[in-house]
Amino acid sequence: MWLAAWIAMTVPAPLVFFEGSHRWEEHQNVSTALWWTMGALPVLAAVVAARWTRYTGRRRTCSALLAATVAATLISGVFLGLSVAVYRWVIPLDGAADWWGVLSTGVLLAAGGAAVGHLIGLAGVRPGRPAGRHGYLIGGAVAVLGVLFAQLAVQLGAEGSTSQYDVIGYGGVGPNAGVPGEPGTLRLPAAGRYAILAVGPAPRNPDCRVAGVGLADRSAELVTIPPGDYGSDAASYAWVAWFDVPDSGTYSLTCRSYDEAASYLVGEVPHIKGAVGALIHWPSAAIWLLGAVPGLLIIAARYANRRKLAEPPTGSRRTATGARSR
Missing domain, CATH: 2.60.120 (Jelly Rolls)
Structure with a gap:
């Protein structure tokens, strides 16, 4: 779920927003796309820290705060690195970015968001978890949306990653x-x-x-x-x-x-820079499958969790076996 939301907020969202809010001949600068990433980062860190605090036990100690902050910052850093890789090598938009500055600032934002998330976890504020088949429905919806927006994201990314192009006609x-x-x-x-x-x-x-x-x-x-x-x-x-x-x-x-x-x-x-220059030539089915991956991961994770919850603990199985033998 987190991966799907992160991809949606940091790749298609800034591209589609820029396309709808600017003149068609304007090219998007990489900094405008990274603002979306930096804005989403503390929110992600807060969610991770809150869940970490709930699952490890709500303890109002400095060590608990430090553990939640470090864990959430590391996880958020992985997501930040993924976005940096996308805009560095897959969809290299116009303009320049201080990539090390982005990473260092992102770590600070993630740490701040994680601290807030730890406090939220201590307060017991938690969103309801989807039960039953809701997880499958959410995963299916995310997969469908990914299929619908995958080609648009590739198209806008290719347009934004094109070097200055003057149309010179040969007939x-x-x-x-x-x-x-x-x-x-x-x-x-x-x-x-x-x-x-x-x-x-x-x-x-x-x-x-x-x-x-x-x-x-x-x-x-x-x-x-x-x-x-x-x-x-x-x-x-x-x-x-x-x-x-x-x-x-x-x-x-x-x-x-x-x-x-x-x-x-x-x-x-x-001349289209980055891997997106090759993606525009991929078969449509491959692009659709790529867009559906986050939703499929949600479905797979939900299936694995249901199987894990359906299995009785090892101690319970032993107790039941002993009772039947007596």
């Missing part, structure tokens, strides 16, 4: 990029990989084919989770497909989709 197809109703002509300056960009609201899953110098008619590879928000006020673009060419020269491009007025432009491949 295209459609009324806004070429001659309507005719194959597009591409003049590519070098061998290598090129991106097919959807112009404006064009469908994100076109059937595009490229042919030309030393290249037979070949289908372009779709990007599973197309990052967008490229371009300027004049037009926005989304990276929807890519293809490789063996040499420079003139090529032809055809793209078919359900929108006959759709336009597609060929340009350089956006």
